[in-house]
Amino acid sequence: MNLQGLKINFLGDSITEGHGCTCDEAKFTSLIATKYGAVTRCYGIGGTRLARQTAPSENPRHDLDFPSRVAEMDPDADLIVVFGGTNDFGHGDAPFGASEDRTADTFCGALHELYTSLLKKYPEAVIMVMTPLHRASECEPNMHGKVLADYVSAIRAAAEYYSLPVLDLWAVSGIQPAVPVMKDKYMPDGLHPNDAGHVILTGKIVKFIENL
Numbered sequence: 764m765n766l767q768g769l770k771i772n773f774l775g776d777s778i779t780e781g782h783g784c785t786c787d788e789a790k791f792t793s794l795i796a797t798k799y800g801a802v803t804r805c806y807g808i809g810g811t812r813l814a815r816q817t818a819p820s821e822n823p824r825h826d827l828d829f830p831s832r833v834a835e836m837d838p839d840a841d842l843i844v845v846f847g848g849t850n851d852f853g854h855g856d857a858p859f860g861a862s863e864d865r866t867a868d869t870f871c872g873a874l875h876e877l878y879t880s881l882l883k884k885y886p887e888a889v890i891m892v893m894t895p896l897h898r899a900s901e902c903e904p905n906m907h908g909k910v911l912a913d914y915v916s917a918i919r920a921a922a923e924y925y926s927l928p929v930l931d932l933w934a935v936s937g938i939q940p941a942v943p944v945m946k947d948k949y950m951p952d953g954l955h956p957n958d959a960g961h962v963i964l965t966g967k968i969v970k971f972i973e974n975l
């Protein structure tokens with residue numbers, strides 16, 4: 764795909780929103796617009812998860828699950844990029860669920876509800892999925908007894924079910940905060956890429972899109 768003039772809706776959490784960057788212009792959605800001529804719409808909301816939560820959060824904004832936000836996105840996109848899941852692992856109280864689930868009440872079900880909603884709204888667009896990045900403490904089981912790799916595997920499997928292209932950032936981002944030199948350079952807080960990290964993400968995303 765040629766990025767020049769391409770209309771891209773980015774649906775995500777705080778990483779897409781740009782938390783960790785020094786300014787709005789440094790986040791990957793902005794870099795893709797300024798350097799490659801794409802029309803980017805940033806639908807990143809910090810703290811949000813794919814799955815619907817069972818108990819309200821202190822900040823109601825954090826409970827705007829991904830499937831519920833599809834209706835508010837611009838309808839004329841050529842490409843939709845979904846980038847989430849790390850918050851479901853980190854602080855989501857919705858059950859993990861199973862691959863046969865089809866509602867947003869579980870993580871696995873939310874993936875199916877999200878992808879089917881996007882396919883229905885954007886039948887002519889390309890829908891692309893990105894797996895979560897590595898993060899600090901990713902191997903410590905959460906309240907559901909799951910590690911982050913379990914969420915990554917579920918994202919891959921659901922995208923494969925719908926034959927959606929997957930940019931596997933877990934596997935190829937080049938950002939792993941367990942490695943001190945990578946953490947210091949790209950992800951100082953162990954979760955959010957900094958300006959240099961967003962440059963890395965921009966390169967990975969652009970190359971992937973160009974090959975779609």
